[in-house]
Amino acid sequence: MREAIYKSWIDKLIAKKHSANTITFTHNNIYVMPSFLGLCFLGFALLNFIIGINYQNNLILGVAYLMLMLQISSLFYGYFNLHGAKLELLDITSNFFGNHNECKFKVYSSKPVYSLSVLSADWDGYGFEQENLADSSSAHLVRLNQKKRGKYSGGKFKIHSNYPFGLVNVWSYLLTDKSFFTYPAPHKCELSLHESVNMSDNDTELLANKSDSLDEFSGLKPYQKGMSRNRISWRHFAKNQELLVKDYVGDSHGVSLVLDFNLMEGTKESRLSQLCFQVLEADRLGYEFALNLPNGYTPPSDTEAHVVKCLENLSEC
């Protein structure tokens, strides 16, 4: 009971102090303690002290005091190693189940930072560990290994260093508000696009236009971010180095092809996996499609954002 209260208090404190995607390490967010190794070191210092006293041996006594001083100064060295450095969480990538979600960190520091490691405190995964880190342009990756598809919040990252000598633990936290998805693992299957069955008014109209939706090329439009890459006219790109998108008449009222959860077979997870594959496949082939899931309906589109949205919905289902 008491432990629970203590833990929640600590969590609250950390949440209050460390909620940010960027943290600059200063005196109020660095924690320093002797490590287990440091405690052993102090234990041997005590042993040396006892021997020094009992043999009235000033040299051994001096070694004992030297060890004490080394331990104390290590606390300072450890603190100043991290002090002033800045850590930024750039992004957490979403990925398919079975692959890693990558958290990209960047470290800014005017002086080298030694023995820095960043690890997710909430999720399983591999942290990064860097022995000597100067101000670097490259991002450092923390890989998370989720056991289940779904939507996750980035959670707490622990930043840790045992510089110098491993005698101290110097650590801090970063509590991000970023979230990420672990999509279902795609499972290869036949692409089965169904025509919309459950028709709304809008859909009826779409169905009516279905006949002429079969690609009537109407011209080229400049490419804008988010448009399906499948419709880029690569011929033009090869010629003029400009990205143009083939525009089709009737696009706006395009076919309502639906990937429907209810029409799939198998367990829920296997259906989701198959749908995941189909979403990717449909995108690859350039279809405009909608996704019908128990937790919601995604209206048809063929943009990249749409694909991402579909995948996210699949994860959350």
Next chain:
Amino acid sequence: MSAKANVKELVRQNTLITSFAYCGLSLLLVQSLGYVFCVSILLICIFKISTSVDAVKYPSKLVVNLLAITVIVVVFLSLGFNQAIEMFVAMLFGACSLKMLNVSTTKQAQAVYILNFFTYPCFYLFSQNILSFLLVAALLLLNLGQLFSVTHRVPLKVSINSSVRKFVFSLPLAIAMVVLVPKLPPFWQLPSAKNASTGLSENVDPFQISELSRSSELAFRALLPDANGFEPPFYWRAIVHDRFDGKKWVMSDLQNRFLSKTYEPTAANYTVIASPSNTRWLYTLDEGIPASKGIRVNYFGMVYQRHLSNKPTQYEVSPVKLDDARMSRWEYNLNTALPSDINPKAIALAKEWDAQTSSTQAFIAKMESFYTTQNFEYSLTPPRINSKDTIDAFLFGSKVGFCGHFASSAAFLMRTAGIPTRLVSGYLGGQLNEESNYYAVYQYDAHAWVEYYVPQVGWQRLDPTAWVSPQRMLGSLADLQDLEDEFKDNLGLSLQAFSNFAAVNWLRLQLEQLDFHWTRWVLNFDDKKQSSLLEMLFGNKHKFLPALSVILLLVIVFGCWFAYLNLRTRFNDPKEVRIYKKLMMLSDEKSDKLTPKQLCENLKVKWPSASKELDEFYSLFEIARFHMRPLSAKQSRRLSQLNKQIIKKAK
């Protein structure tokens, strides 16, 4: 993968070096730890080398455990329980070097290097001279570097570089603590290491030795006050031998009996710093009682220590005159007893002199004329005497000997005549170091002489060697011209043997001096010296002040250091960044989420009056930070001005 290989390589390299360190330390302690153990450590080290160069496979756990059992048995058999400290240190060294064989991970290596902070200083249990101090200090520094190297996976060279600074920072603080932290008395008595092999022997048997092995090791140093009563020759008494068994003079049973006579002081105290020796008997000029704690005085007015010490012992002696005018019956019997049926010629001679003389003095005069006229010769390499009648063979045969022969034969003659006589061994002379004003006495100054009893007067000293070789009394043996070659042959290779060369002699004296101060001020810095030092520093209120001053010192040093490092990181930022950070403090939003441009816009909204300055500031900031062009002096000055104006307007 390469990082992992790198770690393995680092651990391998470092453990190899550490193996050498253990091996070296053990070999240096060969006298204490024994040959058998040192050979096994050497073998382990060779094993380690062969595994490192891939000549031999890495041993399995089982093999290492078997080796460990072997080492334990070896240590047990060669040292045993009566050398507890030696056994303990040998086991520690053995275990550590065996561990070196199968350390492969960073964690294991770290554990070993932490333990080494205990293992290496154990060397100080055996030897504490300057060289040992430097050796172990260097090893500790290396060890710290190795700990850094395996923990942070950097090459040893780099890690030693960064460890040296941390080590040097801590060293003066540690020294200050040794000086200032009040010394505690020992909690309990621990067995101490016996390492000194030199010193006086408790039985004097000159006839069995054909060559007196002399060493140039220091026996002790004495600081004599410039007062009356301290004039050469200095006879330093150590052991009294009062039983003669026909061959050797055996140490008296009263040697560790407490003093039971009355005494009166004669002169000022003097100080002696005795090197570790293989006996407990210390050195007293004539008679004296100890003025230091932990030192005892025996029946003969000579000081000794309770336990053998393996570090130099410093003590003060107050010279006294024992009241020994009367002698009890048993003492008389003890000091005239002789084995029967030996040395008939000597007995006849003594009886003849006894009949001719009426007093002890007259007897001694007869004896002196005998020694001086019969061509006796002083030599460090006398012939060996194997006869049963050793004294006859010496007095009427070889006539060549050193102090032991003369003292032994003279005592025999006097006892035959019924004069209570005993043999005393100790040291004669000493070399005066004029800079530091102390006498250094070496092992080769060891000497034996005779004390005889005169009723109503007491015990008197008599040195028969002086009749034969009068120069011997004037100084140290090293000063004796006649025996110079012989003496130097005996010493072998040491600096003393080259004292003819001025430079070598100068060097020897400097080292000698350094060692003196080291022994006096570092090794023997005890509670007494500490309290007098503290009294000098803090006056009479030195009860709480020293402890307080240590804490204060640490707080101040670490506080200043902390402040310095803090300032340094702050001033490491370029000027525009510092000012920008100040501006960030003005804005109450979470400004580290904003770009500098956004921040300036925010501030402009907040304080419209400062908008011009903010714009200018931003343009300068942009030049310096984003266009990477350093600001000119004028621009930099303008920046400071702007900063002031903005802050003023913001208020």
